[in-house]
Amino acid sequence: MALWHQVAQALREAITTGVYPPGSKIPREEELEEQYGVSRTTVRRAVAQLTTEGLLTPVRRGGTTVRQPAERSTLTLDTQVWRDELGYYFSQTVQNLRALQPPTVSEGPCPPDVAPLLGxxxxxPVVIRDRVMGDPESGRVAQLATSYLPSDLAVGTVLAQADTGPGGIYDRMETDLGWGRLDWEGVITARAATPEETNLLQLAPGVPVLCVIRTTIATAGAAEGRVVEANITCRDASGFEVRYPIRRTP
Structure with a gap:
């Protein structure tokens, strides 16, 4: 194990066991050099690693502090779709979130992680709809939602317009386009945040995003049997926990 790995592991253990509690400062670089018998470069590399992991927060001219754990909101794993006066939604936890800015709509190439979902x-080519959602009162961003729709189905329709009207794209699919009663499937994953996601969600260094991936399947009309949308909603992984019931089998 490299020296900086050893120092990082020792500091990580000191943090997780409470030697350095949240909000406290770790020793200065010169003190860590002496404590572990290593160079300044080794100490800095170890601290940088723990900063990337989200355990430490450098304070300009104020040393390095142990990061306070984020307060988590529960994201209930719903297995049913809900509806209110605005249209369909997929978790009661986020029902009150609203768009904080107008959605952006563009055409572009289908990315590698989305292509298998859409077949x-x-x-x-796909139509890409990006939305920034959050608390309308505080203006704090809570999630970033991106929908990918096959261009051969969406271009030239209301699905490619910024304003899709009451009920959003799902009502347009079911009523205007005649794609029948929609079905959905969901998957939860996590990945490293992009720089844009880190900025919009105000993520601490090293914090990943929790991604809920939902596919929409048409049951009638010209798109019958096709996946007509892949929706990826990303949230601060340190700020949410996924909860679900566990039941006994008969």
């Missing part, structure tokens, strides 16, 4: 080849 497309990487690079095939």
């Amino acid at each position: 497309l080849a990487v690079g095939d």
Whole structure:
């Protein structure tokens, strides 16, 4: 194990066991050099690693502090779709979130992680709808939602417009486009945050995003049997926990 790995592991253990509690400062670089018998470069690399992991927060001219654990909101794992006066929604936890800015709509190539969901080849054209959602009172961003729709189904329709009217794209699919009663499937994953996500969600260094991936399947009309949308909603992984019931089998 490299020296900086050893120092990082020792500091990590000191943090997790409470030697350095949340909000406290770790020793200065010169003190850590002496404590572990290593160089300044080794100490800095170890501290940088723990900062990337989200355990430490550098304070300009104020040393390095142990990061306070984020207060988590419960994201209930719903297995049913809900509806209110605004249209369909997929978790009662986030029912009150609203768009904080107008959605952006563009055409672009289908990314590698989305192509299998839509049954497309990487690079095939898709309509991309981006939305920034959050608390309308505080203006704090809570989630970023991106919908990918096959261009052959969406281009030239209301689905490619910024304002899709009451009920959003799902009502347009079910009523205006005649794609029948929609079905959905969901998957939860996590990944490293992009710089844009880190900025919009105000993530601490090293914090990943929790991604809820939902696919929409048409049951009638010209799109019958096709996945007509892949929606990826990203949240601060340190700020949410997923909860679900566990039941006994008969």
